[in-house]
Amino acid sequence: MKIAILFSAGRHAASGRPAPVPVELQAIRLARELIGQAAGDAAGDAAGDLSGDAPGVITGFHAGPDAGPLKDALGHGLSRLVQLSIGAQDDPLPSLAAALGAERFDLVLAGRSGQGGEDAGLLPYALARALGLPIVADACALAAGPQPGTLSLEQALPRGARRRLILRLPALITVHPAAPAPLPFAFAAMRRGMLETREGVPAPRAAGEVEERAYRARPKLIAKSAAGASATERLKAATEAASSGGRLLVDPSPEDAAREILAHLRQIGVLRH
Amino acid sequence: MSRLRRDPRMERAAHRIAGTPRPRFDLAAASAATSAATSAAPGRLRRDPRGEERLALVPGTPRRRLDRTQRVALAPAGAVPAAAMAETAPRLVVIAEPAYLVAVVPDAPGGRLTPHDRQVIGAARLLADAGGGAVLALVEMPGEDLAAAGVDRVLGLPVAGYDPEAKAALLHAVLDGLDIRHALLPESADGADLARRLAALTGEALFAGAESLTAKAITRAAQGRRIEQRRAPPRLITLAADASAPHGGAPHEAIPVVFALPTLAPGAILSAEFVPADPASVGLDEADFVVSAGNGVHDFTAFRALVAALNATPGASRMVCDAGLMPRAAQVGASGTVLDARCYFALGIAGAPQHLQGVARCEHVVAVNTDLHAAMIERAGLAIVADAQKVMPALIDALTGAGAAEAQP
């Protein structure tokens, strides 16, 4: 099985420095474990051992001016990274479509959304459309499917729920952060890994009508009473959710305590019966 | 409100005669240039405090009251039907001849709207009311709560099982066939996926994960939340959770519309099976509701029974895990798991700083502890100073008693 993984130029959330996007590193692990399973190895061993992997089976692709810290993906279990050289403002889609179209990959993995660019998570969809591949979002586990040429995957849904899908390959799959953590970084593996630079397809992006400014966190809308409610009600609604100091009951009887707790849990909606 | 704000510095700069060592200004010559500059320059709009105040005015109260947080009311006053302002009598808002449509694709699992769905409909309401448009909900299973949520028109999408590819194709057809000015989706797991599929199908730009929305401007975070993008609302929008208020006014009519949907070939997904989260086995970092035991809990059989009865995920303090009473994976705190749960219920946990770090992101905390001065009591939204050992059986009794009462109506 040939697997391609897309890498985007991410940025660290706090430092703002260029960094790989964690979910794309998680994709490497998913791919390695899938290959390990297919090869009949013990999955854990195949995942843990960074040295044994036929090069070219898992290839990383990045379209951008510079691989930068994406080289570190080679230390997280990727054996080969192809950088498609394009300008910083260029659209990576044509380059990736051309590179992925040239080789036939059974599976293309991508992160859920970038971190540091547009962050809209649109590229995998556009790429899937360009390559004519079906796309499935938010995978957190991959396994070989029941028939050859199929893949069984678990899709992460909110609050720990999952959806088990069986999918015909080839396909493009985006990875969800609930997937297993990336393999630890190995400096020497990064040193050994192959980084290949190719010319990409220059594709200047059309200037959008978007105005950009420094981000400012907006207050989260809190559940509040309707427009017509009185000031006291709205004040109560605003302060109750904001302050942590809530109700205090000192030495109630166990029954009273139980009643209060259950009423509170029902009110906040975690207890449904 | 729509006048451009003057920029005296720029105007002055435009008057300046270039190439002279001393600053010299020629007021006559530059007038043409300034007018051109002002019309072309994307200067900031001038604020209209009076207009804002007018919008924040809460109608129907004898005393003058302002509600500045009420974003729904930010719609231009003229667009709101005058009848709705004066009297609260009309129980149903009817938009018979909509100027355009604002489509909403709620997740609506099992036909029931989620809070996020309601917020998206609220946002769609805002965009529709700005120009006399109507809100069209595109749902797999039309439910009853659509009207109250503020939906004018409803169109059913016949999609069997989980097939986002087919759903996107149907939506694409609807977007092509009807006069839809905006299409809004929730930035939830399925909504986000669908919106991106749609964007790829139509080739349009998607404004993903909008964090604030008015009829004039919409914003989202980009570059790892370092910058904010802002523009007039485009056609495809997904809305982040808690970014917009749900519709709070009178219900709309939610009448079905007829549209000839195309038939589709089967997609690549061969089978799909929903696996509900098992609170007992879900990882602590993904759990929604965590019940945690600390030093004040001695009877772990009762604790496990309580966790099962509450349908929660079990957690524990470090002491309990060290003592081997609970597995290490259940440890909550800086050295264990940092929770993302909605509710944390701490039984007999004093709340060491490292432990509190682990529950910092929890929205609701309920604590039972014998020590009134415990940090956990201070942190909790509902704090009960009592012996957790005694409260646990009472809780189990109350829960099973409630279940039994429900079972025999």
Added chain:
Amino acid sequence: MTPIMNPATPAAFCLSLVILSLAGLALALMARRARLWCAGRPVPVEWARGLRALPKRYLVDVHHVVGRDPYAARMHALAAGGLLGGSGLALLALIPALGGARLYWALIALAFAGALAGGVMVGRRRYPARPARLSGGRFQILPLLLTFYAAGGFLVAFDAALGGALPALAWPALALAIAGGLGLVLQIDRGPMRHAFAGAAHLVVHPRPGRFEGERATALAPLDLDAPRLGVATPADFAFNRLVGFDACIQCGRCETACPAFAAGQPLNPKRLIQDLAAALQPNATNATYKGSPYPNARAVAGIGGPDLPLVGAGAMIHPDTLWSCTTCRACVEECPMMIEHVDAIIDLRRHQTLELGALPAKASPPLMELRYADEPGGRALAARTDFAAGLTLPLILATGRADVLLWLGEGAYELRYGRTLRALVTLLQMAGVDFAVLGPEERDCGDLARRLGDEATFQRLAAENIATLARYSFSRILTADPHALHALRNEYRAFGGAYEVIHHTAFLDGLLAGGRLTVGALHEARVTYHDPCYLGRYNGEIDAPRRLLDRLGLARLEMERAGKRSMCCGGGGGAPVSDIEGERRIPDIRMAQAAATGAGIVAVACPQCSAMLDGVTGERPEVHDIAELVLMAVEAGSAKAARKDAAGKDVAGKDAARKDAARPPEPVA
């Protein structure tokens, strides 16, 4: 008749010949073992300096450590001195001029008598009940062999001294000496006697010669990141002098009693680790011959190895959990009479695991990743480091470009708990009018965590970037409250071109108090015990300044049983909190119990790690305060007292104010 030319007795002559042949056999066995050491990496060693210094290193440095256990010291002096002395003198008796002298044989008899006494002492230590820290197996028969050889030698020499008066005794005694001597010599290859020659060799080629010259010599050696293989995977990857060190181990078990991870039931026993490393040097090695206490809660390993086989892994000698249990506290190194460098070995093995295999404990990986992209193990913004000082004026060195004292805040600054300490320190510096500044957002992590977890690449990058930052400013010294940062900046950055005078806040505050720049009042009724941070006490030898400082505060200072350079770790070093290897107990709980046993109400700490670890102990326990907090309390108590005194001399209104002042609780009482 020339009795001088003839040996005293035939038996005595035979004894000399036996010893000669045993010495030959011993040399052959030593050569065989020494050839195995050649498998190790060659490193430059100052042979001449080592050989010259050997007697001093042995008689002074080794005996300084051995002497902490007086019984063992006497035992070793008698056994080793008697054995070597007796055998050497008996060998010299082959020179006819000496061998014929009865007085000379009396001297030999005396030496063997000493060896016999030593052998009996060895036996008394091991029989009837062997202490847990001592190894069994070959070690258990050592006293028998010693006493046989010494007794045999003594009787033969005694007979010779008497001029052959006891011929019936001399020949059986010779047989006994041969049996015992042969046994001892055969123990050179694998058994306890290996320590004698490997130990001597180790003292000559010791990888840290500075330790014998009064230096603390605790900085880790930099790793060449361009080397074909990073870290140590097989015994052959160790430098040869390290292999000598492993062979020097006599399995006295002092390291295991000092090891905090061992005490906590984590799968680490430094003695066993060194034995596994020494055993793996043998081709087709197994770990089956080890007869000491095992790794607590040992994880199963195959226990096979060889000079070119991997050391770490379930299929090898050492389980990875063993490596990651270590807190790098150096207690084992401090206790080792053979001067073995356990921590260096562990770090070398970790480097291979981390850099080559990426085989870290699951929870140790995220902090290293954050360090790579945010220069901070928690992934927090560097600018947020100074958030603890909200409300205080914290001068940035960026503003002026220079300061007398550069305050290095360290990782603790992000923690709520340690933020209080730093606030106290900053307040004290301002009270004393110290010209200080911080790097603020330019301060990166010092790299201690990365380095201890084996991520040398990240450490070297952080070190280089920090050195470049520091080079831009002018300051006379660096002040820090974090001993880990202190150690990195003072000792480990030197190899990368950063030489700084780094001072710990306890020493600095001591200086301020001594110089009268701060005046303190007494803290009432407080009994305090001081917990030495490993990286301050053991790594840097600073154990007096904090104690002097506490004494200046007028506190009743109590000492824990383990204090100073022999203090016990809090469990916070070496990345142990992030590795989080499961044991039976937690190290801070053990340490806190020791602190509570002194009856002190306050445990004074001087390190953010100790502060966090000891403050994490639940239940009834003494309070944990950093020394800076205690100094601030005392200074405030002093100024409150001064205010009262001032007020007393004034008018009635002043008295009112003083009374009001007194009503406010001025002295924090523990």
